[in-house]
Structures are given as C-alpha cells and as structure tokens.
Amino acid sequence: MSDLPSAVVFDAPFSDRTAWAAGRTSAYPRNGRNPGDNKLDQIGPRFAPTPDGVFHARRAGTALWNTDLVSTEYAPGGFELLPGDQVSATCLVYATRGVWPALWTWGRDGAGGRPQPGHGEVDLFEYHPTNPRLLELTNHVRGAGDYAHDAITPGRPFLLSVLLGQDNVEWSVDGVPVFADHLGVGPRWRAWLIVCVSVSAGAYGHLPPERGVDELSWQCTGLTVRRPGAAAPAGQAGQAGREGQAGQAADPADGG
Numbered sequence: 001m002s003d004l005p006s007a008v009v010f011d012a013p014f015s016d017r018t019a020w021a022a023g024r025t026s027a028y029p030r031n032g033r034n035p036g037d038n039k040l041d042q043i044g045p046r047f048a049p050t051p052d053g054v055f056h057a058r059r060a061g062t063a064l065w066n067t068d069l070v071s072t073e074y075a076p077g078g079f080e081l082l083p084g085d086q087v088s089a090t091c092l093v094y095a096t097r098g099v100w101p102a103l104w105t106w107g108r109d110g111a112g113g114r115p116q117p118g119h120g121e122v123d124l125f126e127y128h129p130t131n132p133r134l135l136e137l138t139n140h141v142r143g144a145g146d147y148a149h150d151a152i153t154p155g156r157p158f159l160l161s162v163l164l165g166q167d168n169v170e171w172s173v174d175g176v177p178v179f180a181d182h183l184g185v186g187p188r189w190r191a192w193l194i195v196c197v198s199v200s201a202g203a204y205g206h207l208p209p210e211r212g213v214d215e216l217s218w219q220c221t222g223l224t225v226r227r228p229g230a231a232a233p234a235g236q237a238g239q240a241g242r243e244g245q246a247g248q249a250a251d252p253a254d255g256g
Contacts, residue, residue, distance in 0.1 A: 006086065010079050010225035014070050014195070015051045021074035022048035025194055027106040027119070033064070038206065039100070040199040041067040053221045055197040057099065059214040069196035073106065080190045081105060081225065083166040087124060087193070088159065089223040095129040095154035098209030100198035101218040102126045103160070105191035117141050120191035122169065124162045127218075128206045129154065137179050139169050141189060144181035146171075151178050157219075164189075195220055 012019030023044040028034045032043040041057075042064045049055045055068040072079040081087070093101050107120015118140030126136040131147075132154050138145035151173045152158045163170040167184040170177065197218055200206035209216065 004228040006226040006228045007230040008224055009085075009227040009230050010072075010193075011223070012077070012079075013051065014049045014053055014220075017075065019075055019077045019079060020048075020070040020072060022046075022068075022070055024074045025069065025071040025106060025192075026073060027121075027194065034198075035201065038201045038203040039067075040065050040201050040208070041069075043067055043069045043196075049195070049220075052219070053223075054217055054219045055101065055195070057197045057199050057216040059209075065199040065209075065216075067197050067199060069194065071106070071192055071194045073108075073192035073194075078192075079225075080108070080192055081164060082227065083164060083185055083187060083189055084228050086161065086163045086226045087223070088161040088226075090157050090159050090221045091125070092157045092219040093127045093129075093152070093154055094218060095132040096209075096213070096216055097129055097207050098200050098213070099129060099216040099218065100126065100200050100206070101220075102194075102196055102198065103220065103223075104194050106194055107189065107191040116189065116191075117186070118143070120185075120189060122162075122164065122185065122191070124171075125160055127152075128200065130206055135160075135173070135178070137171050139181050139183060139185065141185045142181070142183040144169070144183045146179040146181075148173065148178040193223075193225075195223070 047066050047068045049068045057065045057067045060066045103124040105122045107116040109115050121140040123138040133150050135148040135151045161172045165184045168182050170180045202208040
C-alpha cells in the first residue's frame with residue numbers, strides 16, 4: 001500500500017453520460033449478447049441504471065433479458081483505473097435466482113490490437129444467489145481469485161473496497177479484509193470500470209431465473225475511486241483522472 005496521500009479522482013453518478021456510457025463495452029460481442037459467458041443478457045444504450053444506482057434486468061422473451069450496464073469505456077471522459085487505485089462502493093444484492101450482479105474492469109488493447117494479460121479484467125465482485133452469502137473475487141490479469149464465504153448477507157448493504165496494487169490486489173468488505181492475492185495487476189495495467197447486472201443461463205451451477213419472474217435487480221451507490229499522489233478535489237475528479245492517464249504512455253499489453 002502506498003504511503004502517499006490519496007484523493008478522489010472519480011465519483012461520477014451513473015446518470016452522468018460524460019463519465020458513463022450506457023449499454024456499451026468491448027467485453028461483449030457487438031450485438032450486445034454474451035451467451036458464451038453463460039449470460040442471457042441483451043445490453044444496449046436504452047438499458048441503464050436508475051439515478052439512485054438500481055440495476056435492472058427485465059425479461060425480453062424466452063431467452064433474452066434486457067440488462068442494465070454502464071462503463072467508462074466509450075464515455076467522453078474515458079476514465080481508466082491505474083495501478084494503486086482504490087475502488088469503493090456500497091452494494092445491495094438479493095438472493096433471487098438467476099440474478100448476477102457484478103463490478104469489474106476491462107482493459108484497452110495495446111499496440112497492434114494485442115490484449116492486456118487477462119484483458120485487464122479484475123472482478124471486484126461477482127454474486128450468484130446459488131451461494132447467497134458468497135462473493136466471487138478474481139484477478140484475471142495474473143490468475144488469482146477467491147470465494148469469500150460468509151462475506152455478506154442478501155438484502156443488507158455492504159461496503160466493498162478493493163485496492164488494485166501493482167503487486168497485490170486487496171479486497172475488504174465492511175472494513176474487514178477478505179482476500180489479498182499477492183500478485184497485483186502489474187505496473188502497466190489500465191482498465192475501464194464496468195457495473196452491470198447479468199442473468200445466468202444455467203451453466204456452472206448458476207441457475208437461471210424461475211418461471212414467472214420477469215425482473216431482477218441490485219443496487220450500487222457511492223462508487224468512488226481514490227488515487228495515491230493525486231491532488232484533485234472531488235469536484236474535479238474526472239479531469240484529474242484524464243490528466244493522470246495522459247502521462248501514462250506505456251503499452252499496457254507489454255506485460256503486467
């Protein structure tokens with residue numbers, strides 16, 4: 001953990017379209033569907049969370065659900081996380097079969113279209129109600145992860161905090177450390193934030209929604225990114241984030 005003081009560099013509300021793009025991410029195929037990842041999702045620009053951070057999935061047919069997703073990718077601000085950033089958010093999930101809340105990252109490709117290791121993906125958390133008190137925590141960049149048992153209670157808000165260190169990614173829930181991977185994301189990692197709700201298709205033991213259920217949801221509030229050595233006050237967070245990224249010219253696909 002850095003000894004430098006940190007400041008907020010990103011805390012935009014989900015309704016801010018200069019900071020968050022609705023229904024767009026290069027992590028999904030161009031048609032906005034992702035069945036290869038066991039998802040019944042249909043994302044698109046019309047499917048975004050409410051101003052108070054409620055993410056909905058609504059049944060759109062026999063095999064598709066319209067699912068809310070926002071990402072800093074494609075947004076005018078283009079905010080990207082960097083090594084050393086700390087992400088925190090208050091989350092509220094429910095043990096309704098089929099719902100798949102997630103807060104995660106996805107990294108830009110490097111020169112020549114080469115992806116970053118693990119595509120820059122870190123799953124700050126994923127939740128499946130088949131294990132109602134468990135959070136799935138994964139660093140795909142360097143191949144580490146954990147199932148945090150008894151970390152949460154469905155229907156009760158919890159404060160998630162993740163420190164994305166160069167040599168160690170550290171997760172805590174309500175101020176209690178739950179996992180440290182001692183691998184980190186490397187010095188050249190950079191990635192966009194994604195917050196979404198997905199719907200499980202039924203594989204890997206994650207059951208699909210029950211018949212008669214037409215809507216699923218979860219809530220994310222107070223999402224904040226702090227950066228060591230940053231000096232911008234919260235009111236200038238977006239600009240500070242863009243300036244910080246402008247100085248990072250290394251190719252992220254050169255290794256982490």
